[in-house]
Amino acid sequence: MNTPWTYLLLFLAMSLTAVSALAQHKYYTRTVRRLARENNDPGSVLVSGRGKGRVRGAIAVLVLDKQTEVIRAAAVMEGASVLARFKQRPDWVGLCARDDLPRSSPRLAKAVADARTHIPGRRKPLPTPGSMLRR
Known part of the structure; x- marks a missing residue:
C-alpha cells in the first residue's frame, strides 16, 4: 500500500519531528545563555548534564561555585517529549x-551527577569495561 499519500504523511511526520527538535535545541541554548549572563561571577562555572531513562529523560543546567560545588542557580527539564x-x-x-537534592527523581540525580563531571579542571572517572558495552 505504497501510495503517494503514505509517503507524504511520512515526510510530514519527519519534518515535524525535525522542526520540533530544532526548536527545543534553541530553547536549551537560550536557557543556558540566560543563566550564563545572569551568573557571570568569578569562581562560578556553568555545567549541564543529562540523565537518561527508558522513556523519559532529564537535563540539569547548574551554576556552581567551582571550589565548593555549591549551587548558585539551577534549571531542570524532565519529560518524554x-x-x-x-x-x-x-x-x-x-x-x-x-x-x-530535594524533589529530584532518579533521572534528575543522574543529570546532576553528570553535570558535576563537566566541571573544568576535574578529572573524569575512567570508564569500566562493562560501561563501554552499554553504549
Whole structure:
C-alpha cells in the first residue's frame, strides 16, 4: 500500500519531528545563555548534564561555585517529549551538588551527577569495561 499519500504523511511526520527538535535545541541554548549572563561571577562555572531513562529523560543546567560545588542557580527539564520546558529550582540554591537534592527523581540525580563531571579542571572517572558495552 505504497501510495503517494503514505509517503507524504511520512515526510510530514519527519519534518515535524525535525522542526520540533530544532526548536527545543534553541530553547536549551537560550536557557543556558540566560543563566550564563545572569551568573557571570568569578569562581562560578556553568555545567549541564543529562540523565537518561527508558522513556523519559532529564537535563540539569547548574551554576556552581567551582571550589565548593555549591549551587548558585539551577534549571531542570524532565519529560518524554519536545514539549518539556525548563523549570527554575530556587530551592536548590545554596545546597551542595554532591548531596542528595530535594524533589529530584532518579533521572534528575543522574543529570546532576553528570553535570558535576563537566566541571573544568576535574578529572573524569575512567570508564569500566562493562560501561563501554552499554553504549
